[in-house]
Amino acid sequence: MSLKSFYEMLPEEIVKAREISGCAFIPVGPIEWHSYHLPMGTDALISEKICELVAEKVNGIYFKPLFLGVDSFRNEDELLKLGFKKDDKIFGMNFPELELVSEYCNKEDLISNIERRLKFLKDCGFKTAFVINHHGGLGQVDCLQEICNKFNSSEFNSEFVYSFRFFTLEDKMLKVEYGGHAGISETNWILAFYPGLVDLSKVNRGELNVRENGFYHWGPVIEEKYNPRHASKVLADELRENIISNFVDYIKKKYL
Secondary structure, rough: OOOOOOOOOOOOHHHHHHOOOOEEEEEOOOOOOOOOOOOOOOHHHHHHHOOOOOOOOOEEEEEEOOOOOOOEOOOOOHHHHHOOOOOOEOOOOOOOOOOOOEOOOHHHHHHHHHHHHHHHHHOOOOOEEEEEEEEOOOHEEEEHHHHHHHHOOOOOOOEEEEEEOOOOOOOOHHHHHHEEOHHHHHHHHHHOHHHHHOHHHOOOOOOEEEHHHEEEEEEEEEOHHHHHHHHHHHHHHHHHHHHHHHHHHHHHHOOO
């Protein structure tokens, strides 16, 4: 049986977790297009499962995701790399060929929601809060780091954790530079935490057009060797164990 989220816990269960470890985990990420084979909540779901699995091992609590993510208009270099014209106006993953748009927020909304959650946990008596994020949109990581730095004090520990922070495996098919947004790397990542939400039958074989499928890659075409169909459940399981084990060890050494 998996750990219940904060919203499902009775007050006495929350108090017990507060007294045992005092650790809380906050996942965050946008509702965003991740091609046809991955869920729209990929970033937030990866963050959520990391929170759940680590919280369970350290006797902490975790929340369901705050679906928040900032992004920006693609610059000229990005546009040309993705197969657009240099004067096209493309925000985030809102490519014109795609069937759905992504939901982004402004920086002020991101700040107010994360700060409110951190203040809530501090007022509830928790000692340490981790904000977990997998979204790499321009401004997201820097903004979350700034918020956590602002709240961090001698009485309350607030840490930002980018999903790759505790990743130490060497296999290139797990690294973002070898797969990009919704590519083979991120497909392995979601396979690691929510294998039932991946449908590789939605991915055509061979080379893939970036614009038509909604990938982010270093060129307009994804080569066959980087096709997400080559994602590996075995590799994904190694990824999950690597991240969770390293994260738990870090918490035990520093906070418990």
